[in-house]
Amino acid sequence: xxxxxxxxxxxxxxxxxxxxxxxxxxxxxxxxxxxxxxxxxxxxxxxxxxxxxxxxxxxxxxxxxxxxxxxxxxxxxxxxxxxxxxxxxxxxxxxxxxxxxxxxxxxxxxxx
Numbered sequence: 001x002x003x004x005x006x007x008x009x010x011x012x013x014x015x016x017x018x019x020x021x022x023x024x025x026x027x028x029x030x031x032x033x034x035x036x037x038x039x040x041x042x043x044x045x046x047x048x049x050x051x052x053x054x055x056x057x058x059x060x061x062x063x064x065x066x067x068x069x070x071x072x073x074x075x076x077x078x079x080x081x082x083x084x085x086x087x088x089x090x091x092x093x094x095x096x097x098x099x100x101x102x103x104x105x106x107x108x109x110x111x112x
Contacts, residue, residue: 002108005078009107015087016066023061023089030090034061036071037088039102043080052083078111 003009013036017023023034033056040052055071075081086102087095096102 001105002110003075004110005075005112008072008074011071011073011085011105013069013071014066015069017061017063020063022063023057025057025060032092033090035088035090036069037086037094038073039084039086041082041084043082045082054088075107075109078109081107081109083107
């Protein structure tokens with residue numbers, strides 16, 4: 001992907017709940033709410049921000065359900081980045097820690 005610093009990048013995603021648990025999308029304390037999240041790395045794989053972005057599902061996701069969604073991410077600074085997109089159960093665990101394979105995207109951000 002190639003964008004200009006400060007511009008929004010829109011990523012179309014298809015996500016399937018392959019587990020046996022319902023993914024909640026809201027609760028009073030956010031604990032256990034499943035979101036799409038991302039980690040940001042530089043071009044040399046140095047972690048820059050473990051909590052770069054979070055994106056809510058619009059409704060709970062049932063086991064076996066497929067969700068089509070678009071997330072929007074903004075890069076303020078020019079450079080070459082690696083964006084690792086995964087799911088996170090807030091306050092509990094990133095899905096990559098229990099076997100999920102994050103989607104890795106290289107993004108070149110041009111100066112304005």
